[in-house]
Amino acid sequence: MMRVPYAELLETLQSALLKLGIERRRGELCARLFAESSRDGVYSHGLNRFPLFISMARSGVVDIHAEPAPLASAGPMERWDGKTGVGNLNAHRCMERAIALAHEHGLGCVALANTNHWMRGGTYGWQAADAGVLGICWTNTCPNLPPWGASEPRVGNNPLVIAVPRASGHVVLDMAVSQFSYGALASYRARGELLPVEGGFDTAGRLTRVPGDIENSKRPLPIGYWKGSGLALMMDLVAGILAGGWTTHQIPAQPERETRLSQVFLAFDPQRLRPGTSASDIAEEVIQHFRGPGPGEDGPVRYPGERVLATRHENLEKGVPVDPSIWRQVQDLAA
């Protein structure tokens, strides 16, 4: 592991994108969203995912020139076509639009079809909270998780993001409905560690904490077993129906071909219905109670987003940790 200054990371990603031929303003934003993911400690969807993104742009799965556009509108609710463009740019544009609709109507909803992997979902939660509104968004994915009772992947791990603005640090939940991502399983395996809790089945159908056994069986667990399985189905249904886009079973299961995702972006402006009320003050009070009197037997109770903020500060100060071989690869793309 080595550390690279944030500005250097950002600039390198930007150069690589401009070399690819993306329009400058779009390339700058796309690079920033990738760089911020690594800066915030979500390494799997920052620099580490960048080479796959580039190869998908080259293969044409991602159209780097396509701009998302509205297809239909009904006041606070809009349906957009992502035109298989850049996933993080499409998602950022749609949350931006949902925020504008929320300022106008109290709440706003944009349903987006035909888009690509949005990379780090939390990006759009922080975006909403930075704008002073509450944000909820989710995406479907390719089939990568067996429903409860099945052994083949037939639902997606469909990340869900919920964000509430708070002056001393936004509260942002960014979770997939699988208990552990394949990236997390690989990390535990590489460190020679067991999972902290059961994470899936082995090939014999037994629940296990051995990460490699789950990678082999391709049977990770949904959160809450049958509950997360049902939740994944509902998120796919609502996204597909509202966006008029593909549902999980239609999406190619190979990472490098995963495309035409459906996503939902909701924003709520609490000021519209409660002028003068501070969402931040309420969040502050609730977080104090959530944390409780002090560290328990298992250490401090952390609220969603707390660790992100701590990592961000550390990485801005010391540099962003990068995998040397991936960093070299991206430097070559930028050169």
Next chain:
Amino acid sequence: MMRVPYAELLETLQSALLKLGIERRRGELCARLFAESSRDGVYSHGLNRFPLFISMARSGVVDIHAEPAPLASAGPMERWDGKTGVGNLNAHRCMERAIALAHEHGLGCVALANTNHWMRGGTYGWQAADAGVLGICWTNTCPNLPPWGASEPRVGNNPLVIAVPRASGHVVLDMAVSQFSYGALASYRARGELLPVEGGFDTAGRLTRVPGDIENSKRPLPIGYWKGSGLALMMDLVAGILAGGWTTHQIPAQPERETRLSQVFLAFDPQRLRPGTSASDIAEEVIQHFRGPGPGEDGPVRYPGERVLATRHENLEKGVPVDPSIWRQVQDLAA
């Protein structure tokens, strides 16, 4: 266990409510919502919960005469005051209003403060789906679940409902964010069974499948461990902020004093943005893929709401199962 014809159950609940002094039309709806919960197999929030409801009405925690009223409106979004009225009537009224707003604006949102326990959350999901719209709603609760890393209950199990209409049977998820409710723990214990998966900690802080040990420690698990813990926090925050109502830490933890809950009701009318598109057809196709080719090693894969419908048919045909002592108690209330 004995079975009672649905019509008799409904009539008895209605008589008990009218004897209490509730206005006739409201009493009829309230009785129907209780009766339908038992009819659909959600016994814990149907007849079995009715005596507690009556005692809360008598103690004044639930004001049976209070009608909910709008406090503020911004087009598709409204804030309502539940006036500590009847929980299921308040929730039904607010989902009804969200549905009307969805027909008008494409989506509608009602945030409700100062309400009481909504009993079975699924009620309002089926209500939305019956009206042909997508519904999402959730409630906060008193602190009944320790956040991940803590040993005292400081978040609620905050049930979440997501519903999609489907001609051959609506798809309705109705789940609390705890892995097992206290009602479920008691049932497993009474049957002398272990939980099918780990459901919480024992008093020594070890994960366990022994239901009684979790009842003793009061440390049930959130779904997905740290994930459900975060999700519970976010649901409480969003509901409290939008409704301008109490958040979990303010709500008394004793069941008979739990009041002033905050709830959110969202409805989406997909026809507004996609005229001619059938949500039901999409749901049908997705459910077929979800179920897969046939029963796997663990039996059939069930979609959310499937078992409800099967139970409903059985109970309408054979009568609704009731606990004889509770049934006698409610008969006495009605006499």
